[in-house]
Amino acid sequence: MSGANGSARPPGNIAVALVYPPYGPAGLPSLGLAILSAGIKSRGFTCRTFYWNLDFVRELPGDGLASQMGLYRLLNGRPFLPLNEWVFGGLLHGHEMADRDAELTQRLESFIPPDLPLEFTKCDLLRLRDGAPDIVARMTDQLEIYDVIGINSTFFQNVPALALAKAVKARWPHKIIVLGGANCDGPMGATLLAQYPFLDYVFSGEVDYAFPDFIGRLANGECEKVSDLRGIFFRCDGGIGHGLAPAPLQDLNGLPIPDFEDYVAARRDVGLDANGGLCLPLESSRGCWWGAKQHCTFCGLNANGMGYRQKSADRFYAEVETVVKRFGPRFLFMADNILSMNYYHDFLDRIIDNDLGVHFFYEIKANVNRKQAERLARARVTLVQPGIESFSTRILQRMRKGTTAIRNIALLKYARECGILLTYNLLAGFPGEEREEYASMAEQLPALTHLQPPNGLSPIEFHRFSPYHSDAAKYGLHLQASPKYRYLYPFSNDVLDNLAYVFETCAEGVESDQEYLDELRAQVKFWQQHFEFECCPLTWCWSGSDIIVDDRRPRLGPRRYRLRDFAVAVLRLTDDPRSLSGLIEAADGNGCNLDEAEVMAMLTTFSPPPACAEEQAIAFTKAEFLQDSSACLTAMIKAGLLYVEGESYLALPVRRSSPEYAKRWYELGI
Numbered sequence: 001m002s003g004a005n006g007s008a009r010p011p012g013n014i015a016v017a018l019v020y021p022p023y024g025p026a027g028l029p030s031l032g033l034a035i036l037s038a039g040i041k042s043r044g045f046t047c048r049t050f051y052w053n054l055d056f057v058r059e060l061p062g063d064g065l066a067s068q069m070g071l072y073r074l075l076n077g078r079p080f081l082p083l084n085e086w087v088f089g090g091l092l093h094g095h096e097m098a099d100r101d102a103e104l105t106q107r108l109e110s111f112i113p114p115d116l117p118l119e120f121t122k123c124d125l126l127r128l129r130d131g132a133p134d135i136v137a138r139m140t141d142q143l144e145i146y147d148v149i150g151i152n153s154t155f156f157q158n159v160p161a162l163a164l165a166k167a168v169k170a171r172w173p174h175k176i177i178v179l180g181g182a183n184c185d186g187p188m189g190a191t192l193l194a195q196y197p198f199l200d201y202v203f204s205g206e207v208d209y210a211f212p213d214f215i216g217r218l219a220n221g222e223c224e225k226v227s228d229l230r231g232i233f234f235r236c237d238g239g240i241g242h243g244l245a246p247a248p249l250q251d252l253n254g255l256p257i258p259d260f261e262d263y264v265a266a267r268r269d270v271g272l273d274a275n276g277g278l279c280l281p282l283e284s285s286r287g288c289w290w291g292a293k294q295h296c297t298f299c300g301l302n303a304n305g306m307g308y309r310q311k312s313a314d315r316f317y318a319e320v321e322t323v324v325k326r327f328g329p330r331f332l333f334m335a336d337n338i339l340s341m342n343y344y345h346d347f348l349d350r351i352i353d354n355d356l357g358v359h360f361f362y363e364i365k366a367n368v369n370r371k372q373a374e375r376l377a378r379a380r381v382t383l384v385q386p387g388i389e390s391f392s393t394r395i396l397q398r399m400r401k402g403t404t405a406i407r408n409i410a411l412l413k414y415a416r417e418c419g420i421l422l423t424y425n426l427l428a429g430f431p432g433e434e435r436e437e438y439a440s441m442a443e444q445l446p447a448l449t450h451l452q453p454p455n456g457l458s459p460i461e462f463h464r465f466s467p468y469h470s471d472a473a474k475y476g477l478h479l480q481a482s483p484k485y486r487y488l489y490p491f492s493n494d495v496l497d498n499l500a501y502v503f504e505t506c507a508e509g510v511e512s513d514q515e516y517l518d519e520l521r522a523q524v525k526f527w528q529q530h531f532e533f534e535c536c537p538l539t540w541c542w543s544g545s546d547i548i549v550d551d552r553r554p555r556l557g558p559r560r561y562r563l564r565d566f567a568v569a570v571l572r573l574t575d576d577p578r579s580l581s582g583l584i585e586a587a588d589g590n591g592c593n594l595d596e597a598e599v600m601a602m603l604t605t606f607s608p609p610p611a612c613a614e615e616q617a618i619a620f621t622k623a624e625f626l627q628d629s630s631a632c633l634t635a636m637i638k639a640g641l642l643y644v645e646g647e648s649y650l651a652l653p654v655r656r657s658s659p660e661y662a663k664r665w666y667e668l669g670i
């Protein structure tokens, strides 16, 4: 085995540059690099992290930072593949890809996604590509004093990362070039090392300790002794050698506090300080407790295993406190795949008791109950990404999501009441899916327009490491690397299959035409266009012992209902999803037991919403309900006040919100 170009490194200090290329998210530092930087510095070595992606933002066309950031966010999205990476392709492959470059250039306009919110033309893209050599040269210039250049590659960073690696090696052959990040997971890492001779090492998987240890070996002149390191690939005997297999780190408590110094400085230099509060990433866990039990069929996360590991709540609280004190972020973006169920009390309670004045983002499982949602809100977990994905239980079962349509909608309601902002998508295109489910979802959406809409409706992608990829035959899939990679790499299909993360299929059972989604897509668009954060169009409030429902949903209102007698109990009993038998049981017993908070709410004088239509009464007694429950429920269902799934019911109106929650959206600045 040899080190970089066979050079033996003298013992002593060593200077490490870590580089975060375009198109890594610009509003957020890299958590992985921040942990590596802390680990390298703690061993006494010099380390600086370069946010090349932020420098690149300034290279984009636009009349100021805000529009450049807007364009960067577009380029950072999947619809811009392969154009985003292709900007750097000429540097990487030169004339090797002349034919494909010519083909792409000719069809460039058809590759630019339609309906862009910003002006971005074919000429802009070609200008960027022409300017790429200078952009890479400017980044390369900054690396002169460093011995080891560690470059991150995740999602659309691959071609820019490789272009930089090639330029650095051409200028300083003795520098050691290392590639790491999610694009090096599984067979992708060894394939990259095999295809690109200017890379000296590739690291794959969770290398929080292995990479700093590697730097220590280099500093000691032990570049030959790396085969016991986890996740490393190196050159040996004209081929590729590897160290210990990548494996998930078991004890997260021992990880260093991430080092965000360089990001904070880079952000200030670029001028992002003026653009809003600082947002920093942290992680309280790795893996996915749900995926370990039942891997969602489309999920390609956690290449090295779903096994769930978490920091103790005490340890993580201390980390949050330290980062808040040191950097003063306004927002902490949790990189966890899923929030631990223990954290709802162990961690969130501590945050509630010791308000640190910072907001959190977490990915959560969608089937939380109202109490959990309230706890999230009180702890300022103000933005969450729940795994909603669909409003069809059959489709959710098909993707093994472990939630139901009614639970998903309940979460939308709790979030609206508690002031939690959501980010979620609807997905379609699952192998064997039932088309009629999308038509029935489209019919239901007008009743939901008071709740936060999805970001969009997208066909699923087939990702490496997902069950659809690893068990393709079971789903009748014949997957091959997305044809988009043809425009980025000059390799055979076999090599592309080892390099790609996104795959495509033409198997039966997967709808290639999208017409069956048209109606649902139109309903989602309508929902997005009419949704207002500040003003909820379907609310309820107490009026004595009655409930007044004010309905101004675009396709159902304006109407106003007065619920009386046991209709009041039904609305309150179905605040959480409840089965018909559960309702009958409650009616048979004590009916609707109002808790203390509800009684207080009743006693508070609410001004009823202004009259907007003739008030309609919905009233039935407990005896009438017990005698003919379906007739009693029909009036509420027809009015769009109850969502029905099978024999389960969910009240849709949102309690008239307190102004405090409305304020939250502005505090967050989103």
Ligand code: SF4
Binding pocket: 288, 289, 290, 291, 292, 294, 295, 296, 299, 300, 301, 337, 338, 387
């Ligand atoms: S999609 Fe989310 S919940 Fe499902 S396995 Fe992946 S990380 Fe876990």
